[in-house]
Amino acid sequence: MNTESSAPVDESDAAIAERILDVSRRIAPYVRRTPLIDSPGGARLKLESLQPTGSFKVRGFFAAALALDRTRVREGITTVSAGNAALACAYVARALGLACRVVMHESAPNLKVEGVRSLGGEIRLMPREQLNAWIGERGWEGEPGTFIHPFADPMVIAGHGSIALEVVDQWPEVRRIVVPVGGGGLVSGIALALGTTRPDITVVGVQSDGYALWSRAFAEGGRVSLQPHTIADGTTAPFDTRMFERLRRHVAEWIVVPESEVRASVARLASECRLVVEGAGALSYAALRERPAQPTAAVVSGGNIDVERLATLLTETRE
Amino acid sequence: MYTPVTRAEAEAARRRLDGVALRTPLVPLDVAGPARIHLKLEVLQPIGSFKIRGAANKMLQVPRDQLANGVWTASAGNMAQGVAWCARRLGVPSTIVVPVTASEAKLAGARRLGAAIEKVTLDEFFETFATRRRLGIDGFFVHAFSDPDVMAGNATIGLEILEDLPDLRALYVPYGGGGLSCGIAAVVRALAPDVRIIACEPETAAPLAASLRTGSMQEAAFTPSFVDGAGAPRLYPEMFELARVLIDDAVAVPLADVARAIRVLAERAHVVAEGAGALAVAAAMLHNAAEPVACVVSGGNIDRSLLADLLAAPPS
Numbered sequence: 001m002n003t004e005s006s007a008p009v010d011e012s013d014a015a016i017a018e019r020i021l022d023v024s025r026r027i028a029p030y031v032r033r034t035p036l037i038d039s040p041g042g043a044r045l046k047l048e049s050l051q052p053t054g055s056f057k058v059r060g061f062f063a064a065a066l067a068l069d070r071t072r073v074r075e076g077i078t079t080v081s082a083g084n085a086a087l088a089c090a091y092v093a094r095a096l097g098l099a100c101r102v103v104m105h106e107s108a109p110n111l112k113v114e115g116v117r118s119l120g121g122e123i124r125l126m127p128r129e130q131l132n133a134w135i136g137e138r139g140w141e142g143e144p145g146t147f148i149h150p151f152a153d154p155m156v157i158a159g160h161g162s163i164a165l166e167v168v169d170q171w172p173e174v175r176r177i178v179v180p181v182g183g184g185g186l187v188s189g190i191a192l193a194l195g196t197t198r199p200d201i202t203v204v205g206v207q208s209d210g211y212a213l214w215s216r217a218f219a220e221g222g223r224v225s226l227q228p229h230t231i232a233d234g235t236t237a238p239f240d241t242r243m244f245e246r247l248r249r250h251v252a253e254w255i256v257v258p259e260s261e262v263r264a265s266v267a268r269l270a271s272e273c274r275l276v277v278e279g280a281g282a283l284s285y286a287a288l289r290e291r292p293a294q295p296t297a298a299v300v301s302g303g304n305i306d307v308e309r310l311a312t313l314l315t316e317t318r319e
Numbered sequence: 320m321y322t323p324v325t326r327a328e329a330e331a332a333r334r335r336l337d338g339v340a341l342r343t344p345l346v347p348l349d350v351a352g353p354a355r356i357h358l359k360l361e362v363l364q365p366i367g368s369f370k371i372r373g374a375a376n377k378m379l380q381v382p383r384d385q386l387a388n389g390v391w392t393a394s395a396g397n398m399a400q401g402v403a404w405c406a407r408r409l410g411v412p413s414t415i416v417v418p419v420t421a422s423e424a425k426l427a428g429a430r431r432l433g434a435a436i437e438k439v440t441l442d443e444f445f446e447t448f449a450t451r452r453r454l455g456i457d458g459f460f461v462h463a464f465s466d467p468d469v470m471a472g473n474a475t476i477g478l479e480i481l482e483d484l485p486d487l488r489a490l491y492v493p494y495g496g497g498g499l500s501c502g503i504a505a506v507v508r509a510l511a512p513d514v515r516i517i518a519c520e521p522e523t524a525a526p527l528a529a530s531l532r533t534g535s536m537q538e539a540a541f542t543p544s545f546v547d548g549a550g551a552p553r554l555y556p557e558m559f560e561l562a563r564v565l566i567d568d569a570v571a572v573p574l575a576d577v578a579r580a581i582r583v584l585a586e587r588a589h590v591v592a593e594g595a596g597a598l599a600v601a602a603a604m605l606h607n608a609a610e611p612v613a614c615v616v617s618g619g620n621i622d623r624s625l626l627a628d629l630l631a632a633p634p635s
Binding site for chain 2 (some may be wrong): 032034035037038040047049050054111267270271273274275276277303304307308310311312314315
């Protein structure tokens, strides 16, 4: 059993930022350089929904797994997830010839649960409350395999930072990057990648009003616990003190969008942009109701939505 | 052998399209079956279809003074948006002649881009493809498929696929007017002569399949369906002459398979494809050799309620 993560979890922001370029090169053969496409509203969309497993998470999990000592990973890798991190973990394990075990919410979408199974991952399902307690007690310490924290692991954060390097390469004029926020690993990686190289770019974090965890936490100055009421199941991670500090330092601006807008945006992305996007993936698009005044990129983080649900959203939000 | 597009013309088109059309990704599709299927995602183009390539390659070569009275095309679908998009970019007006049966999703797209729409009967519509004239419209005409510059624009798709997947063995392309298949086939024939090129039509409108089978132009039964961007009531003689030389085979795909492919593309590739866009994927899913295969997912402009119906239906 390995109780450490792939790097010390309290690693400083500067240490993470410093290694993003190297990590990006290291994971490049395994992940896709996703297109940045025009959208009718004027913003450009970074299509992480086109990654293998349908979300950005493969970037972070390849970064973490490739950094592990080969002798340490003999018992495989493991994570805890609402879905996309589990899919990424299983995909990365298969690509690198490792075993994979994941703990998932009982309420995780069937598509994601089945996806992990078909990639050969072993799944343990837990009710949401029990799962959050399990995370709080560092339950993984009692499990075999090397644990990769789905959003707080420094290598995971560094891997996600590669998205920002691609966006500025694809569109040097960009001035704002709008990012959906769950646990905060994605937005932290992007902000850290830009902090030293492109401080002129504003990083905007987005959550649904059906789970505005971080805005509430900033308002109350610390830990909060909320029941999620959102289709953005990929953004319902629990409060985490380390991430609270990190997000407070690095995310310049927050937007909380009404849940109804998130639902409508999933449908608009399908009909206006030909994209199948999950709730979390549509958050950044939902935050752009008006034509942006500055060159703006929105990260479309994932596309794993049950198609029957997409059909429902297309029907209920007819324009 | 006569070719409608030389390699040099395709490469010139590619340079012309740089910064205009997207160099779309070629992504693997994870489905059961022996073939290693790759998807050329033309749905990600700014207008949601490959038509931007042909329209732009044509219009960017026309001297400005010839565009003074605007441009027009006859198109039931995606070429309307291709021409309207390029016209707006060039700052000239556009007119689209459409049959009364045209899909509202596609017309709405062209209207949003500022095009004037002129609805005509189906017979009048087909007449314009042959005469390239329409009383009362005096702008520059862009043919939706039967034009070497339009086909050279389409051929850039072939160049990109071969660059991304050099060991390609078979290529599936939807067939409507024939401009996409013949444009791509022309360069793929030249650069990779061993690649099999298979044109795909919906079972309900498959004159090419019947004609290649018998070796001469055949009429085929025509039933309109949700695959409105491919499959035609009849072949255009000049396109059939190209197709019979450039294309190895044509398959008539059952509509239920196309519907299933739309669902597979949504679930596994996270893109919305229209019927014509999913046609090649439906055909490739039956490819029974363990080798690299590519399909052109040509477009994604589908009526919202139709998409909802197709995704809500249980897989049959």
